[in-house]
Amino acid sequence: MNKFGFAISQGRQLNFDEMKSDKADRLLEVEPSYKWCIGCGGCTASCSAAGFTDFNIRRIHTAFIRGQYDGLEEKLRRCMLCGKCLLVCPRGVNTRSLIINMRRLLHD
Amino acid sequence: MKSISIIGAGPAGIEAATVLASQGITVHLFERTASPMKNVADKAFLFPNFAPATDIVEAMGKKLLNNNIVQHLDTDIVAIARQDGGWKLSDARGESHYTDIVIMATGYEPFDAHRKEELGYGIYSGVITSLEMEKMIRYQRVENSMGERPKRVVFLQCVGSRDEKSGNHYCSKVCCVTAVKQAIELKRQLPDVDAYIFYMDLRMWGQHFEELYRSSQQEYGVRFVRGRISEASGTFDGRVQIKAEDTLMGLPLKLTTDLLVLMVGMEASQGTRRLGSACGICGEYGFAQSVDPHLRDNFTAADGVFVCGACKRPMSINDVVNDGRSAALAVLECLGH
Ligand code: SF4
Ligand code: SF4
Ligand code: SF4
Numbered sequence: 001m002n003k004f005g006f007a008i009s010q011g012r013q014l015n016f017d018e019m020k021s022d023k024a025d026r027l028l029e030v031e032p033s034y035k036w037c038i039g040c041g042g043c044t045a046s047c048s049a050a051g052f053t054d055f056n057i058r059r060i061h062t063a064f065i066r067g068q069y070d071g072l073e074e075k076l077r078r079c080m081l082c083g084k085c086l087l088v089c090p091r092g093v094n095t096r097s098l099i100i101n102m103r104r105l106l107h108d
Numbered sequence: 109m110k111s112i113s114i115i116g117a118g119p120a121g122i123e124a125a126t127v128l129a130s131q132g133i134t135v136h137l138f139e140r141t142a143s144p145m146k147n148v149a150d151k152a153f154l155f156p157n158f159a160p161a162t163d164i165v166e167a168m169g170k171k172l173l174n175n176n177i178v179q180h181l182d183t184d185i186v187a188i189a190r191q192d193g194g195w196k197l198s199d200a201r202g203e204s205h206y207t208d209i210v211i212m213a214t215g216y217e218p219f220d221a222h223r224k225e226e227l228g229y230g231i232y233s234g235v236i237t238s239l240e241m242e243k244m245i246r247y248q249r250v251e252n253s254m255g256e257r258p259k260r261v262v263f264l265q266c267v268g269s270r271d272e273k274s275g276n277h278y279c280s281k282v283c284c285v286t287a288v289k290q291a292i293e294l295k296r297q298l299p300d301v302d303a304y305i306f307y308m309d310l311r312m313w314g315q316h317f318e319e320l321y322r323s324s325q326q327e328y329g330v331r332f333v334r335g336r337i338s339e340a341s342g343t344f345d346g347r348v349q350i351k352a353e354d355t356l357m358g359l360p361l362k363l364t365t366d367l368l369v370l371m372v373g374m375e376a377s378q379g380t381r382r383l384g385s386a387c388g389i390c391g392e393y394g395f396a397q398s399v400d401p402h403l404r405d406n407f408t409a410a411d412g413v414f415v416c417g418a419c420k421r422p423m424s425i426n427d428v429v430n431d432g433r434s435a436a437l438a439v440l441e442c443l444g445h
Binding site for chain 1: 226266270271272273308309334335336337338339351352353354355358359360361362
């Protein structure tokens with residue numbers, strides 16, 4: 001019963017205590033360069049797929065590393081692996097390899 | 109009496125020379141260019157208190173009027189080599205100068221923005237560096253590429269710093285607060301202009317820096333966007349279009365601006381690299397390496413060679429002055445004063 005006119009939705013809060021980090025941990029093993037991402041969004045800014053669809057590579061890899069895997073596999077199909085994001089990343093993250101590995105892990 | 113040479117007549121070198129001269133010691137001060145304080149002379153105002161740069165240049169210039177300071181202007185020391193327990197300095201004209209003690213105060217060089225081709229410097233005239241913006245502010249001539257009053261100015265942080273592709277992983281330390289300072293000066297001169305600062309992290313480490321940041325928002329309406337600009341392109345009307353992600357919104361953004369100001373970082377100057385390598389104290393990224401950053405930051409592994417100022421790492425002017433002073437004290441300690 002909801003007496004207050006609003007519902008508390010569990011799904012809207014990130015629960016770091018119960019984070020499913022299995023695939024995220026695995027991702028850092030196979031692509032350790034992601035450890036030094038600072039979330040600057042350079043990759044998204046450079047991405048040719050981002051301007052026209054709701055594909056946002058920075059949000060995708062951030063969601064992945066937070067264990068929020070739902071829907072990512074479908075979204076990642078839109079990446080053309082052009083590697084433009086790799087050219088702009090100030091931290092030298094191998095974003096292309098990151099994407100290939102995220103796809104693999106989601107598929108497993 | 110041991111002879112002392114200081115290489116570089118910036119704030120570090122001049123301050124070191126002044127302290128030694130005040131103890132009755134004769135010092136030789138070598139400067140590559142025709143006038144001292146070259147890097148400061150083109151600035152408008154200094155953060156955080158907007159002190160006119162000309163005041164500092166003048167005050168430092170006065171310190172040089174000291175009989176114990178022998179100035180060698182237009183004398184580019186291009187080589188240093190060990191000789192008879194001291195050092196032989198050779199200048200670009202082929203003349204040699206012998207000295208027992210060397211204080212390296214050879215400073216920094218601004219990052220060459222051409223190296224970040226995707227940001228369009230040297231390609232689109234609306235893309236300028238922070239040094240050019242500083243001059244525009246100083247001479248009250250902030251103009252777009254057509255010589256008109258700009259409606260919008262965008263500052264981009266971390267150009268050539270914190271960047272894998274430039275080969276510089278370090279933070280240049282002064283550009284965050286410089287962007288805030290310039291945005292404020294810009295709004296004072298042109299209150300109607302839209303000013304944006306694009307940042308990855310804002311580093312307001314010094315006294316009053318955070319307050320300056322706050323005042324830029326509160327009193328001047330400077331807008332801050334967290335995202336790295338990935339590229340700039342020219343528009344048909346001579347403006348510049350930039351692409352970034354507004355990371356707090358989680359959306360890619362584009363924005364057209366009259367001026368894009370690249371906040372260029374600090375790199376070791378050519379002299380710093382050259383002389384540092386020659387006496388074996390060249391450290392990371394070509395900066396000169398002291399023995400220990402805490403307790404012996406003006407001493408080096410080379411006997412009789414001392415270091416101070418921005419030849420060691422990016423440093424603000426006030427820190428550079430203090431460090432010059434501290435290098436002089438290190439020399440006095442070594443002379444047994
Ligand atoms: S550009 Fe690099 S550092 Fe920036 S968010 Fe993308 S992967 Fe991370
Ligand atoms: S590799 Fe994929 S994510 Fe990176 S820029 Fe190309 S399409 Fe975008
Ligand atoms: S001071 Fe600011 S702009 Fe300069 S390199 Fe550091 S973080 Fe970037």
